[in-house]
Amino acid sequence: MITTRFAPSPTGYLHIGGLRTALYSYLWARKNSGRFLLRIEDTDLKRNSKEAAEAIEEAFRWVGLSHDDEIVYQSERFDLYKKYIQKLLDEKKAYYCYMSREELDALRAEQQARKERPRYDGRYRDFEGTPPAGVEPVVRIKAPTEGTITFTDGIKGEISVRAEDVLDDFIIARADGTPTYNFVVAIDDALMGITDVIRGDDHLSNTPKQIVVYEALGFDLPKFYHVPMILNPNGKKLSKRDGAMDVMEYKRMGYLPEALLNFLIRLGWSHGDQEIFSFQEMLELFDPKDINKSASAYNAEKLLWLNAHYIKNATYERLITELQDFDVNIADHDKKEILVDALRERAKTMVEFAQMAKAIIDRPQAYDEKAVKKFIGEDSLEILKRYAAFLQISEKALHLPVDFEEVTKQFMAKYDLKMKNLAQPLRISLVGTSVSPSVYDVLSILGKDEVIYRIEKFIEHMKKA
RNA sequence: GGCCCGUUCGUCUAGCGGUUAGGACUCCGGCCUCUCACGCCGGCAACAGGGGUUCGAGUCCCCUACGGGUCACCA
Numbered sequence: 444m445i446t447t448r449f450a451p452s453p454t455g456y457l458h459i460g461g462l463r464t465a466l467y468s469y470l471w472a473r474k475n476s477g478r479f480l481l482r483i484e485d486t487d488l489k490r491n492s493k494e495a496a497e498a499i500e501e502a503f504r505w506v507g508l509s510h511d512d513e514i515v516y517q518s519e520r521f522d523l524y525k526k527y528i529q530k531l532l533d534e535k536k537a538y539y540c541y542m543s544r545e546e547l548d549a550l551r552a553e554q555q556a557r558k559e560r561p562r563y564d565g566r567y568r569d570f571e572g573t574p575p576a577g578v579e580p581v582v583r584i585k586a587p588t589e590g591t592i593t594f595t596d597g598i599k600g601e602i603s604v605r606a607e608d609v610l611d612d613f614i615i616a617r618a619d620g621t622p623t624y625n626f627v628v629a630i631d632d633a634l635m636g637i638t639d640v641i642r643g644d645d646h647l648s649n650t651p652k653q654i655v656v657y658e659a660l661g662f663d664l665p666k667f668y669h670v671p672m673i674l675n676p677n678g679k680k681l682s683k684r685d686g687a688m689d690v691m692e693y694k695r696m697g698y699l700p701e702a703l704l705n706f707l708i709r710l711g712w713s714h715g716d717q718e719i720f721s722f723q724e725m726l727e728l729f730d731p732k733d734i735n736k737s738a739s740a741y742n743a744e745k746l747l748w749l750n751a752h753y754i755k756n757a758t759y760e761r762l763i764t765e766l767q768d769f770d771v772n773i774a775d776h777d778k779k780e781i782l783v784d785a786l787r788e789r790a791k792t793m794v795e796f797a798q799m800a801k802a803i804i805d806r807p808q809a810y811d812e813k814a815v816k817k818f819i820g821e822d823s824l825e826i827l828k829r830y831a832a833f834l835q836i837s838e839k840a841l842h843l844p845v846d847f848e849e850v851t852k853q854f855m856a857k858y859d860l861k862m863k864n865l866a867q868p869l870r871i872s873l874v875g876t877s878v879s880p881s882v883y884d885v886l887s888i889l890g891k892d893e894v895i896y897r898i899e900k901f902i903e904h905m906k907k908a
Numbered sequence: 909g910g911c912c913c914g915u916u917c918g919u920c921u922a923g924c925g926g927u928u929a930g931g932a933c934u935c936c937g938g939c940c941u942c943u944c945a946c947g948c949c950g951g952c953a954a955c956a957g958g959g960g961u962u963c964g965a966g967u968c969c970c971c972u973a974c975g976g977g978u979c980a981c982c983a
Contacts, residue, residue, distance in 0.1 A: 451983090452983045482971075486982090486983080487982060522953095537920080544981075547981090558909060559909095559910085560909085560910050562979085581981055596913095599914090602912070603912095604912065607958085608912090609910090609911055609912080609979075611976090614980085616981085618981060623983090624982070624983050626913065630963055644913070644976090644977065645976095645977055645978075646913095646977095647913065647977080648979070651912095669913085671914075671977095672976070672977080674975095674976085676919075680976085681949095709920065709932090710920070711921095711955095713921055714923070715931085716922060716931040716932075717931090717932095718932050718933090719919095734977080736913080736922080737915065737975095738913095738976065739919085739920065740912070740919060742920055744919080744934065745919075745933045746933095748932085748933055751946090788945060789946075846960090851942095861942095862941095865942075866942030876944095877944085878944045879941095879943070879944075880944080881942070882942060882943085884941085892924070895974090
């Protein structure tokens with residue numbers, strides 16, 4: 444059984460880097476009928492963990508991820524950690540260190556002056572004497588001083604480091620008794636039964652320290668997968684303005700969650716040449732062994748393309764529901780399918796979709812000057828007037844785009860007009876600009892009466908001007 | 909600076925010793941056409957550099973360069 448976990452520190456929101464590792468962890472667990480757990484790394488306290496957890500769950504809900512069991516808060520497990528600290532103390536695998544911060548700072552300064560790696564010198568490692576007064580001790584773990592630590596990373600391969608290069612007796616409990624990150628991560632992963640740790644590769648160099656904890660406590664090591672970072676389009680670290688903002692911000696910008704997920708899974712992972720992955724396919728095909736070794740840059744155009752793809756293929760119900768979040772309610776519109784089909788090919792985001800829908804449904808507030816200048820000629824108004832009259836007396840029932848196409852062709856034949864002569868003036872009269880879906884679609888969506896009304900209003904407006 | 913990791917078109921990537929180095933996004937042409945899109949067809953564009961190993965290297969090894977991560981009583 445595979446158990447994975449997502450273990451963010453409470454920053455207040457979930458960004459796409461976090462979402463991606465969460466997705467990978469989720470997929471790997473679910474694919475193997477395993478469990479996917481959520482743990483909040485809040486040993487630091489200061490920040491509001493509940494709020495952060497709620498933000499993460501909200502984002503999970505939006506994209507369709509779910510976790511098993513209750514959320515684990517490290518801040519609620521201090522007693523547990525204390526027991527393990529005591530255990531290591533009793534077994535002499537950890538010890539109190541009475542070095543003051545000043546002494547520590549001085550030591551580091553010296554080492555740096557000598558161009559050495561700053562590290563604790565182990566002065567209290569085997570201390571048996573009377574502790575200096577007035578110093579609240581920290582607890583340090585005895586780390587190996589020689590030899591190498593080797594582990595296999597599921598993405599990077601075998602990683603091997605020399606103990607003397609990277610380790611020292613690091614602190615596992617602060618002077619106030621609270622435990623530190625590298626200590627609790629190892630304990631919680633072990634106690635929660637995590638078999639596969641999938642996390643950002645900024646944790647790669649923490650892994651040896653955590654292995655020291657696992658070994659001191661006699662826990663089995665999980666498999667590690669260190670996922671490369673997401674970079675901004677310039678190859679630098681991702682910041683908020685590049686896309687590292689709250690995942691929910693993507694919803695507000697009109698992205699569909701399936702597009703975001705498809706975008707993220709493909710960023711650093713691939714399955715041959717396949718670009719489009721349904722959630723089901725992600726579940727079937729994802730394997731962390733196929734994750735790339737190198738960092739990848741955030742590519743906004745590709746996200747947009749994927750979003751457009753999912754909009755094109757979404758159901759009517761889905762799109763109509765999504766539209767409600769952007770103040771467009773067409774659930775009761777009798778031509779809603781025609782409207783949706785006309786716009787789904789054109790919108791890259793739901794925000795654009797909504798804007799385009801409004802541009803058709805709402806009567807034009809103004810007429811684009813450039814368009815008028817370019818397309819409204821001497822006889823345009825006369826043609827429109829006749830066209831409206833032609834529609835008015837039409838005996839045929841006008842509902843679908845093909846109905847309007849038919850009468851329009853009859854009209855053009857009667858007056859020996861070309862589509863080019865009619866289409867743009869008509870479009871401008873209906874929506875106020877020279878850009879819109881097919882005029883036949885617009886005609887159908889608006890319906891005969893509204894069409895005639897808008898044409899008359901336009902003629903009126905032009906005559907006034 | 910020490911340690912660790914990485915480097916195929918601008919970007920995401922395929923490749924797993926023998927390929928005209930493939931696909932996708934973007935961009936540029938063309939077709940379609942009532943505008944804008946969509947769609948379709950076509951095009952530009954890459955193995956960081958240098959040494960090895962090998963009959964043969966994008967693929968294996970070493971070095972260099974560049975990029976990133978990390979070295980806390982943060983996580």
